[in-house]
Amino acid sequence: MNRCIFIFLLLLATYAQAQRKLNVIAYYSAGPEQVDQLPAEKLSHIIFSFCHLKGNKLTVDSRRDSTTIQKLVALKKRNPSLKVILSLGGWGGCAPCSDVFSTDKGRKEFAQSVLQLNQYFKSDGVDLDWEYPAIEGYPEHRYMPEDKKNFTALVHDLRKTLGTKYQVSFAAGGFQKYLEESIEWKEVMKEVDRVNLMTYDLVNGYATITGHHTGLYSTPQLHESTDNAVQYLIKIGVPANKLVIGGAFYGRMWEGVASVNNGLYQSGKFKAGIDFKNFEQELPAEKGFVRYWDDVAKAPYMYNAQQQLFVTYDDKQSMALKTAYAIDHKLDGIMFWELSLDTSKDGLLDAIINTIQLKNKIK
Secondary structure, rough: OOHHHHHHHHHHHHHHHHHOOEEEEEEOOOOOHHHHHHHHHHHHHHEEOOOOEEEEEEOOOOEEEEEEEHHHHHHHHOOOOOEEEEEEEEOOOOHHHHHHHOOOOHHHHHHHHHHHHHHHOOEEEEEEOOOOOOOOOOOOOHHHHHHHHHHHHHHHHHHHHOOOOOEEEEEEEEEHHHHHOOOHHHHHHHHEEEEEEEEOOOOOOOOOOOOOOOOOOOOOOOOOHHHHHHHHHOOOOOOHHEEEEEEEEEEEEEEOOOHHHHHHHOOOEEEEEEEEEHHHHOHHHHHEEEEEOOOHHEEEEEEEOOOOEEEEEOOOHHHHHHHHHHHHHHOOEEEOOOOHHHOOOOHHHHHHHHHHHHHHHHO
């Protein structure tokens, strides 16, 4: 009898794992005006971006931001399983983090403030977007080697204070230096629900050589990629089911790029970011923008020979492949920056959802 029960429970657990839904996680940084139109039913999580530190406490910056959070939480009426997470920091938004999180007092006061804010808004947890612990991030933001162990202590205090009712996650750089030097992975991953890998901006605005900023696979010319980050972390013992890969709902443009190799892996100067919803208007074929596909990186890019402009981005094809990758490798989910940059219909989020539905049918 006991053996039968054990086998039944094992089969039940296996079935539950097979049926586990892929988390679809949206960062959101726009205001309250758009919230009612957001596709809440298609998402597992919305991460409000961003809250910041005031003293040692997590703080909502303005009444407008408070209204946005309240309206995001109200989306649960349409999708009761939706989780709304409050994010700390962002690029340029974590200047005091190294100092505050270097002390036991700072970490504990922060953890308590996270609990209080989530209780007040009836939200569901915190996402730490500190760019970056222990290595250089935003210009002139302090960083020190001790950040690495202090980050571990921080997530420990958060879990102890928040318990299991609230989720704890963090946004991680998808590039090799961060993966190797910023985080004590074995200790940190015991405490958090997931890590959101920023597998975009892998060729950033400081780069003088073009490349895929959010490629799925590495190429001989560019080591950084989504797969590189995932395989590195799995190799060092991070559970696959706590990994979330990132997609970019925007492109990055370089200027002064020679026509060799259609602009790919050529010298140039970063010019601008372009929202996905504006691609048709800003990057039309009629003005000389030609789309190419790198079948090694599984990534699209555009080049305008007349204007010597190069653009790297995610599109529906690459986003579908990333989603399939997350499913096939049994990852926790896929996330993206940022929800308000998508088109209102037939956009990148729909490419994610359509891929999930197709994979479920195949199963």
